[in-house]
Amino acid sequence: MRVRRWLAVAVGLGVLLAATGLTAEHVLAHAVLLRTIPSSTQSLPTSPAEVRLLFSEPIDSVFSSVHVTDAASRVVDEGDARVDPDDDHQLVVSLQPGLPNGVYLVTWRSLSTIDVHPDGGTYALFVGVPVVSTSTPAGSSLLALTGATPETTVGRWWFYLAASLFGGVMAAWKVVAGPVLADGPADVRAVMHRRAHRVIVLGGVLLVVGTLFTAVAQAAAAADVALLEALGQPLSDLLLRGRFAAIWWPRIGLEVASLLLVAFGGLEGLAADCAVAMLPGVLLTSSLTSHGAALPTIAGVGIVVDWLHIAGATGWVGGLVSLLVCLPVLWANATSPASGSLAPRLTARFTRFALAASGMVVLSGVVQAVFEVGSWSGLVATGYGQLVLVKSALFGAMLVLAAVNSWPRRLPFSAGNVDHGQVRFRSRGIGAELLLGVVVLAVAAVLTGTPPALR
DSSP: OHHHHHHHHHHHHHHHHHHHGGGOSOOOSSOOEEEEESOTTSEESSOOSEEEEEESSOBOTTTOEEEEEOTTOOBOBOSOOEEOTTOTTEEEEEBOTTOOSEEEEEEEEEEBTTTOOEEEEEEEEEESSOOOTTSOOTTOOTTTTTSSOHHHHHHHHHHHHHHIIIIIHHHHIIIIIHHHHTTSOHHHHHHHHHHHHHHHHHHHHHHHHHHHHHHHHHHHHHHTOOTGGGTTHHHHHHHSSHHHHHHHHHHHHHHHHHHHHHHHHOSSHHHHHHHHHHHHHHHHHHHTTSSGGGOSSOHHHHHHHHHHHHHHHHHHHHHHHHHHHHHHHHHHTTTSTTTTTHHHHHHHHHHHHHHHHHHHHHHHHHHHHHHHTOSHHHHHHSHHHHHHHHHHHHHHHHHHHHHHHHSOOOOSEETTEEOHHHHHHHHHHHHHHHHHHHHHHHHHHHHHTSOOSOO
C-alpha cells in the first residue's frame, strides 16, 4: 500500500515539475497595444517608411497582421507585415514610398503567444493634414469586452465542468465516499462504486472531447475564421508550434492516460491512484495560460494561486455531484441496520471536504483580486472588476446554500423510518448549490478571457 501511494505521488510530482518548466517566461496578460510608431496623435510632415506597433507581450508571427489603407480603402502598404525578428513584441509593415497627404487607416490584429487571446483594432495616421478628434484610438479593440470569442469561452467553461465531473468526483470518492463506505455493506458499496465510476468516466470523456474542441476554437479565434474553417491550416499552425502546443499536447496526454487508467482499472488500486496523481497536472495546464502566469515578477506565485483556485472550485462542484450520486443509494438503504449510519457520516465528511475546498477558493480568490484588480476603483469601474463582483456574489449565495444544507436539523431518517419530505428537501438544496456552482464556473470562464483591471 505504501509503495503504491509513493509511486502515485512520484507520478504527480513528475507531472507538476514537467508542466512548471513551461513557466520560465514571464509575461503580461493579453497582448495589449502599448505604443505606435509613428504616433496617431500628431500630424506627420511626410509619409513614414514603415509603421511599427509595440505590444505588451510576444505576438505570434503567423496569426498577427497589420495593413494600411487610404481614404478610398486602397491598400498602401508593401504587404510585408511581420513580427520584428529582433523583438517579438513588435509588429511592422513597410509603406509604399511617396504617399500623398491625407488620412490613412491602420488596421491590426494580434495573437498573444502566451494565452492565445486575439486582439485587434484600428487607428488613423495623419500625413500633411491636421489631426482630427474623430479618429479611432490606437488601442480600440475589436474584442472590446473579453478579448475572446464565444467558442473559446465555452471551451473554458467546458473544461471547468468536465474537470469537476472527472477530477472533482474522483477526489470526493477518494477522500469522502470511499473511506465512509469501507465499513458499509458490500452490496451498497458496489452500487455506489458503479454509479460513481460511470460519472467519472463520462467526465473524463467530456474532458478529452472538450480539450479537442478548445484547440479548434482557439485556432478559429487566432485565424479569425469560422469554427469549421479552422479544421485545416489554422489548427495545424496552432498545434505544431508555439507555447500553446507545448501546453496542449501534455494536457491531452494526461487526460487520455488518466481516463484509460480509471476506465479499465476502476476507482481503487494503483491505476486509480496514478490517475488521481495526474489530475493536478491537468489543472496546472489551465493555470499556465491564466492571468496569474502573466504577472511580470511573480508569475510562479500567480500560477500557484490560480491552480489552487481551480482545484478548490472543481473539487467543491465535483463533491456536490458525488453527493447527488451517492446519497439516494444510502437513503434507499437507510432502514438497514448495517447502512443506516452511512448517510450522516458521508454528509459530515463531505462538509469538511467542502469547507476545505471553499476555503481554498476564498483565499486564492482574494489574492487574485489583489494581483489583478488592485484597487476599489478597478473593482467597480472596469469590466473585469465588475465580473469579479458578479462572481463573488454568486459564490456568496453558494456559501449560504451550503450553510443551509449542512445546518443541523432533523435527519431524513430515524428509528428505521425514512422521512421522504426531508430527503426531497436536502436533495433540492444540494441540487440548487450545484446549479449555482455551474453558473459560477461560467462566469469564471468569461473572466479568464477578460483583460484584468491591471494591464
